[in-house]
Amino acid sequence: MKLLTLVCLFMISFSTQAFEIGAEIPFFELKGYPKDTNLSEHKGKYIVLEWYNDGCPFVRKHYDSKSMQKLQKHFKSKVAWLTINSSAPGKQGHLADKKAAEAMYKKEGMNAYSLLLDKGGRIGKLFEAKTTPHMYIIDPKGKLVYQGAIDSIRSADIKDLKTADNYVYDALDAALDGKKIKVAKTKAYGCSVKY
Numbered sequence: 758m759k760l761l762t763l764v765c766l767f768m769i770s771f772s773t774q775a776f777e778i779g780a781e782i783p784f785f786e787l788k789g790y791p792k793d794t795n796l797s798e799h800k801g802k803y804i805v806l807e808w809y810n811d812g813c814p815f816v817r818k819h820y821d822s823k824s825m826q827k828l829q830k831h832f833k834s835k836v837a838w839l840t841i842n843s844s845a846p847g848k849q850g851h852l853a854d855k856k857a858a859e860a861m862y863k864k865e866g867m868n869a870y871s872l873l874l875d876k877g878g879r880i881g882k883l884f885e886a887k888t889t890p891h892m893y894i895i896d897p898k899g900k901l902v903y904q905g906a907i908d909s910i911r912s913a914d915i916k917d918l919k920t921a922d923n924y925v926y927d928a929l930d931a932a933l934d935g936k937k938i939k940v941a942k943t944k945a946y947g948c949s950v951k952y
Contacts, residue, residue, distance in 0.1 A: 775885040776893075776901045778941045785880050787841070789873035790858040799837035799870075801897045803932060805925065807840045807869070807907075808881065808950060810850030810889040811861060814913035815947035819890065820865050822915045824923075825907075829868035832929055840869040843881035848951035850889070878952040888947035892925050896932065903928040905943030 776782060786795040796804065807825075810816055819825035829838050842858070844850035852858050852874055862872045875881050884893060894903035908921035928938045 775883060776904070778901055778904065780901050781899050782895050782901055783883075785883070787873040787875055787880060788855060789871045790855050790862050792871045794837075794839060794871050794873060796895075800899060803832075803836040803897060803929065804895040805832070805836055805838045805929070806884070806886075806893040806895070807838065808886045808889050808891040809840045809842050809872070810844050810948060810951060811865070812849040813889045813948035816889050818913050818915050818918070819907065822918055823866070824918055825890075826866050826868050828923070828926060831926075832933075833868055833870075835933055836929065838869040840867060840872045841875050841880060841886075842872065843875040843878040843886065844951040845878060849948075850951055878950070881950050881952065886945075886950050888945040889950060890947055891945040891950070894925065894928055894932070902932060902938055903941050905945050909943075911946040 782796070784795060784797040787793070811820075816825075832838065842850060842852050844852070846853070852861060852872075855874070858872045858874055862869075884891075890907050892903070892905060892907050893901060896902045903924065905924065907925050908918070908923045910917040910921040924940055924943055927940065931938050
């Protein structure tokens with residue numbers, strides 16, 4: 758059991774992705790809280806996909822510090838932020854139903870458009886989401902413009918947030934200002950997605 762806990766604490770990095778930058782992203786539909794969501798509803802807006810597991814220390818770094826909630830709130834009126842849980846039944850972070858998603862959404866103080874339940878991990882596997890958090894940004898034309906890590910320091914230590922470059926903030930800030938995204942692809946780090 759201790760070994761399994763330690764494995765989760767180690768940073769996992771992956772470089773292979775299902776979609777390359779510039780690829781058109783297919784629409785998908787998931788149930789969640791506060792709203793069930795179909796990606797097509799958000800066509801014409803920037804969309805952020807954030808893979809989430811409340812038990813992952815790398816996710817905890819961003820939620821316990823409130824940095825993720827602040828980021829979600831900062832862009833709330835400009836983007837559709839979709840937090841996705843792909844943890845399977847019996848695995849760390851699993852959310853059984855919409856009631857569980859509602860409780861977690863409220864407990865975390867999320868500002869995301871919705872916390873979505875990816876039952877069976879279908880969407881996570883489609884995107885080849887490897888870690889929590891694993892971040893994707895889709896532009897108003899439905900094309901992938903960023904994928905990878907949330908920031909530049911691969912640690913679960915809250916103190917590192919002060920000096921890390923937040924790739925998602927930088928990418929959204931540039932894109933919304935009509936500028937080129939300087940860093941469009943990075944290696945995601947965190948706990949493995951618990952499919």
